[in-house]
Amino acid sequence: MAETPAIPATPAEPAAPATPATPARLILRRWRRRVVQLLAGLYLVASLVCASLVVNAAVSDLGIARDRGSAIAEVVSTGGNTVVRYTDEQGRVQTPQRGLKYPTGLQAGQRVRVEYQRSEPDNVKVAGRGWTLALLPALSSWLVVTAVAAVPAGVLWWRWRR
Template identity: 45%
Template sequence: MLVLGALLSVLGVSIVLACAINDRTIEEARGNAVAEVVDTSLTRTVVRFSTDDGRIFIPPAGVLYPEGLQTGQQVRVEYDQRNPDLVRVAERTAAVSLLPVATSLLGVWVVLGPVYWVLRRRS
């Protein structure tokens, strides 16, 4: 049980770190645009935007931090000018990922802690 909890904890921390790395990458060569939300689904939110040089991009992985976006909506985005497929909603950062990850990890330990304690007492 402890190994499973530790593994899930490492996974959660890795998610937050990956978000921070993406944010840093965007900040190093940030471009700004207004994007149209093309599609929203459970796994990703697809946007379409034009770069400063007039190229149109639809990032295959979708946009980072898409909470609350709806199809057809216009939204300001920030993207990595070296790799416009890396795009996030403007003014949203890795801090957005802290609450869901922390809540999930709390839930994991609330469940696994008592299970570990019960199993430990039986042996």
């Protein structure tokens, strides 16, 4: 059996010297890291706000479900908050300052069945509507936040990789 000729060993090529870490490079690295941390922090806060929309609606609905009262309410106004006026089970007229939850499609002067929390009459919603109606606004807000956050993140990534 014939031996294969040995391949002559070549001396190892010297490694390219690492770029020295000058103070300017260290400052640039620190600045980049802080910018990324700032963007990530803002994105996290905005995402938590979107999630809190759904959680707040669910907790509010849970409070109503545990201590439910119902009434017929008159829609007073449909501006920023949809304001209603109703008479609770004790005969007191209630006009919640925070407005009505889930008011889609209501108009001033309309009468609508509402459910409210007896221990907190300001917590009132349209009967038959629930927290799942908060999913679409929360999800669409999160998608907008993600798109807005992706633009500076993409620009920075592209610039720093050049």
